[in-house]
Amino acid sequence: MNTVLGLGFILFAGLLSAKLVKKIGFPAVTAYLLLGIIIGPSLLKVVPKAVLASSGLISNIVLGIIAFGIGQNFSRYQMRRIGRSVLWISVLEACGAWILVTAIFYLILRQPFYLSMLFGSIASATAPAATVMVIREYRAKGNFTDTLLGVVAIDDAWCLIIFAVSLAIAQAIYAYQVAPFFLLKVLGESLLSIGGAFVLGALSAFLLSVLYRFIHTPTELLILTMGLVFINIGIAIWLNLSVLLASMFLGTVLVNINRYSFKFFDSLKMIASPLFLLFFVLAGANLEVQVLGSIGMLGLFYLIFRVVGKMLGANLGARIAHASTSVRKYLSYALVPQAGVALGCALIAKNDFPEVGNIIFTTIVATTVIYELFGPLLTKYALRKAGDIIV
Amino acid sequence: MQVREVMSTDVISAKRSTKLRELLNSFKNFHIFPLVPVIEENNRLVGVVSFRNLIDAFRSYHPDVLRLVPFLDEEDQDIFKIDVSEGIGDLVVVEDLMEHEYVSLTDDTLVEEAYDLMRLHLKEELAVTDKAGKLVGRIGVFDILKAVFRHKGII
Numbered sequence: 030m031n032t033v034l035g036l037g038f039i040l041f042a043g044l045l046s047a048k049l050v051k052k053i054g055f056p057a058v059t060a061y062l063l064l065g066i067i068i069g070p071s072l073l074k075v076v077p078k079a080v081l082a083s084s085g086l087i088s089n090i091v092l093g094i095i096a097f098g099i100g101q102n103f104s105r106y107q108m109r110r111i112g113r114s115v116l117w118i119s120v121l122e123a124c125g126a127w128i129l130v131t132a133i134f135y136l137i138l139r140q141p142f143y144l145s146m147l148f149g150s151i152a153s154a155t156a157p158a159a160t161v162m163v164i165r166e167y168r169a170k171g172n173f174t175d176t177l178l179g180v181v182a183i184d185d186a187w188c189l190i191i192f193a194v195s196l197a198i199a200q201a202i203y204a205y206q207v208a209p210f211f212l213l214k215v216l217g218e219s220l221l222s223i224g225g226a227f228v229l230g231a232l233s234a235f236l237l238s239v240l241y242r243f244i245h246t247p248t249e250l251l252i253l254t255m256g257l258v259f260i261n262i263g264i265a266i267w268l269n270l271s272v273l274l275a276s277m278f279l280g281t282v283l284v285n286i287n288r289y290s291f292k293f294f295d296s297l298k299m300i301a302s303p304l305f306l307l308f309f310v311l312a313g314a315n316l317e318v319q320v321l322g323s324i325g326m327l328g329l330f331y332l333i334f335r336v337v338g339k340m341l342g343a344n345l346g347a348r349i350a351h352a353s354t355s356v357r358k359y360l361s362y363a364l365v366p367q368a369g370v371a372l373g374c375a376l377i378a379k380n381d382f383p384e385v386g387n388i389i390f391t392t393i394v395a396t397t398v399i400y401e402l403f404g405p406l407l408t409k410y411a412l413r414k415a416g417d418i419i420v
Numbered sequence: 421m422q423v424r425e426v427m428s429t430d431v432i433s434a435k436r437s438t439k440l441r442e443l444l445n446s447f448k449n450f451h452i453f454p455l456v457p458v459i460e461e462n463n464r465l466v467g468v469v470s471f472r473n474l475i476d477a478f479r480s481y482h483p484d485v486l487r488l489v490p491f492l493d494e495e496d497q498d499i500f501k502i503d504v505s506e507g508i509g510d511l512v513v514v515e516d517l518m519e520h521e522y523v524s525l526t527d528d529t530l531v532e533e534a535y536d537l538m539r540l541h542l543k544e545e546l547a548v549t550d551k552a553g554k555l556v557g558r559i560g561v562f563d564i565l566k567a568v569f570r571h572k573g574i575i
Contacts, residue, residue, distance in 0.1 A: 095490040099488065106520065156491065161489070164480070174480070182485055244540065245540060246539060291521045292540075305491055370490070
């Protein structure tokens with residue numbers, strides 16, 4: 030199969046499988062991922078090599094676009110609107126999973142600190158697609174649903190920050206192969222990667238805002254936005270800065286300096302969907318089925334302690350913000366799914382740490398499939414317990 | 421030529437608290453549902469409602485909440501099949517439907533710029549405010565075309 034035919038086949042099969050899976054109540058993400066695993070090199074072997082080889086390119090672009098969109102969360106309008114309980118719960122459930130998974134991997138499973146921290150930071154992500162699907166299907170309504178939607182909407186932003194910080198620290202530790210703590214050099218390199226990303230993102234945002242004045246049609250707007258998002262990602266890669274943060278800061282600065290910034294994001298949405306489809310199918314195709322057997326305890330501990338961490342964090346957040354009893358008791362059940370952002374982070378880890386990357390990536394793909402299959406059931410349980418749906 | 425010379429000043433507006441039923445009734449005798457600016461007590465523009473937003477009456481949450489979320493499946497709700505109570509006419513208010521992020525103009529904008537902005541943002545009508553952000557009118561592509569035809573002596 031040639032490359033173009035391969036791409037066409039993936040898009041076509043992706044659409045069909047998503048329609049099929051939707052009928053039984055799962056989000057399209059699950060379909061794309063499973064499709065990727067089935068048609069990938071481990072099983073049916075129908076994905077052309079050249080398409081597989083472009084995985085890195087596509088994931089960089091897709092992650093850049095996502096991080097750019099997520100950056101909008103930090104606009105003055107969004108920050109004003111977001112409630113106290115959403116803020117506390119989302120920050121603490123993300124940090125809860127991060128800290129607990131890192132600690133368990135380091136202390137109990139005796140994994141290297143940088144690897145534990147990478148797992149921990151990926152654990153902070155929550156995928157909203159499955160949760161939102163259940164909310165829509167049962168037309169859930171109420172205080173619990175509002176808080177839940179708020180939490181899943183902003184969660185990815187915290188995850189990107191947590192992952193970027195952890196990645197920078199992990200890279201620095203890995204490079205010097207030294208003890209993880211009290212190292213000025215580690216701290217310095219991490220700060221450079223993050224600070225540099227901020228400066229780059231801000232400069233790109235100002236440039237985009239200035240060039241916007243010369244734009245007259247929606248097509249030009251799409252080309253300009255795409256061009257600058259790519260340039261921003263490219264320079265970040267070139268200068269060894271955090272790609273995710275550079276894109277996120279581009280979005281954040283833009284949304285705060287340009288009145289019509291929402292148009293930049295909306296224009297990218299037009300082209301994002303087929304890219305997202307490719308991204309997920311290729312993520313599935315990159316899974317090496319034979320590695321699955323070797324993840325054993327890692328996978329099991331990740332599966333359990335990510336959820337426990339989220340539960341403890343969400344509970345603490347709800348207590349601090351004096352949220353209702355149902356939010357405190359049941360909200361964390363709806364935070365189980367993981368998908369796009371976690372997979373993206375795992376792909377980055379796979380590229381940056383060739384020796385352990387495969388284990389991280391395989392664990393995340395495998396647990397994603399499990400979480401996505403059980404997530405909707407748990408969300409439904411939580412919504413019913415909270416009294417926001419009557420089934 | 422500035423927007424204030426071309427815009428229409430008789431604008432029917434709504435408040436955040438206007439009920440869906442009242443909103444629809446105000447346009448009962450119109451052929452189309454125009455762009456409705458949403459204002460506060462002091463006439464300050466805070467949002468807009470277009471006919472596209474009316475579909476959100478069938479949703480259980482404001483779509484703005486999820487606007488920033490990546491990888492979300494599109495909602496393919498069938499408005500012909502959705503079971504809603506008649507009560508939503510009084511339960512849903514403009515606040516639940518309006519766009520908080522919208523494009524608007526000040527009345528001293530040049531008509532050429534206004535036309536460019538409509539083309540770029542794919543809008544056929546925009547709300548017009550004064551410098552202080554208070555609603556003063558409404559301008560549509562048709563108003564601009566009329567002005568151009570008049571300027572060229574066609575009408």
